[in-house]
Amino acid sequence: MQPSLDLRLLATFIRAAHSGTLSATAIQVGRTQSAVTMQIQRLEEALGGQSLFHRSGSGVRLTGSGERFLGYAERILKLHDEAVSVFSGKGLHGSIIFGSPEDYLIAFFPTLLKSFGAIYPDVEIKVVSAPTVELHPLLRARQIDLALVSIPDAKASKDVVRAEPLVWVGSKPTLELHDFGDTVPMALPASNAMDHRAACDAMARTGLRFKISYASNSIAGLIGVARSGLAISVMTQEAVPADLFILKAPLPPLPELGILIAFAEEERSPAIEAFADHIRRVLPSL
Structure with missing residues (x-):
């Protein structure tokens, strides 16, 4: 059975991809930097061990796999928000x-x-x-x-x-x-x-x-x-x-x-x- 993708992990990944630093991402998602690192690792494991970021002292940047996955992640979250808005009956x-x-x-x-x-x-x-x-x-x-x-x-x-x-x-x-x-x-x-x-x-x-x-x-x-x-x-x-x-x-x-x-x-x-x-x-x- 294929692992499912946690929407919270996708949201953290997207923020990290755009900010370029895990410290900024931690502030944006309201978690510690170590928790953000663990979320990225869990997402990479769910994707079969794909490495999504190159890590350095100055921050993170997307790998080739990360670049390809970013578009999927953004579309998944956008469709999720639209679906919840349209069908939940509970608003946005x-x-x-x-x-x-x-x-x-x-x-x-x-x-x-x-x-x-x-x-x-x-x-x-x-x-x-x-x-x-x-x-x-x-x-x-x-x-x-x-x-x-x-x-x-x-x-x-x-x-x-x-x-x-x-x-x-x-x-x-x-x-x-x-x-x-x-x-x-x-x-x-x-x-x-x-x-x-x-x-x-x-x-x-x-x-x-x-x-x-x-x-x-x-x-x-x-x-x-x-x-x-x-x-x-x-x-x-x-x-x-x-x-x-x-x-x-x-x-x-x-x-x-x-x-x-x-x-x-x-x-x-x-x-x-x-x-x-x-x-x-x-x-x-x-």
């Missing part, structure tokens, strides 16, 4: 790894998750928080399934789900009340972030003198510096806490970002499609 099942910048997670994700979970309680969503510039490589490596990403001009694409303005934020209602003198100190995301470039470009165009006093991709850190009154910051409007103020002139206007849904693959599971559709319906009204 499956697991999604979702990526998003931190400010969108703070502003939108609790409502998105709660409303989606009420409709599809059997879909598990794991979250990766990273700026847009870091989410694109994760999508290409298929370490996440879909993500909210930003583009610098909300009118540049017909696929924009929501336009979100960038705003100046401070601990006092006006820039003058901060009493910074001739040079405005700013707390900004890292220099490769859209928010950073937009803020610096806007200040340069107006001729206002400024300095970067604090740089971090952690919005909690930016909020903390803004609260201290030692610098102003820039963030999306919906992420501004109630105890901080949105600052206007003489500070220059900032652009309106566009929020898109980006996917790792063209062929997507029913759970991923359902979550993306939910985002398209709900996000514009939040």
Whole structure:
């Protein structure tokens, strides 16, 4: 009798194939690295002792057999999810790894998750928080399934789900009340972030003198510096806490970002499609 293939082993194999490291796979599937190694070994035994990965100190890469088997594994799981969705009568099942910048997670994700979970309680969503510039490589490596990403001009694409303005934020209602003198100190995301470039470009165009006093991709850190009154910051409007103020002139206007849904693959599971559709319906009204 031929051995059967455990769907959990297939899911772990696919994650390992896309991530290239067993440590990253362990985080994604919620197991220890040793447990992931054992799962891969069990799958190789079920396939007649085929070796699926070349292992090295820097990670894993697929063997020829692994390359051939990857397509089968992905099709098996996709068909499984579709069959369960269509015939179980219990709605969608499956697991999604979702990526998003931190400010969108703070502003939108609790409502998105709660409303989606009420409709599809059997879909598990794991979250990766990273700026847009870091989410694109994760999508290409298929370490996440879909993500909210930003583009610098909300009118540049017909696929924009929501336009979100960038705003100046401070601990006092006006820039003058901060009493910074001739040079405005700013707390900004890292220099490769859209928010950073937009803020610096806007200040340069107006001729206002400024300095970067604090740089971090952690919005909690930016909020903390803004609260201290030692610098102003820039963030999306919906992420501004109630105890901080949105600052206007003489500070220059900032652009309106566009929020898109980006996917790792063209062929997507029913759970991923359902979550993306939910985002398209709900996000514009939040």
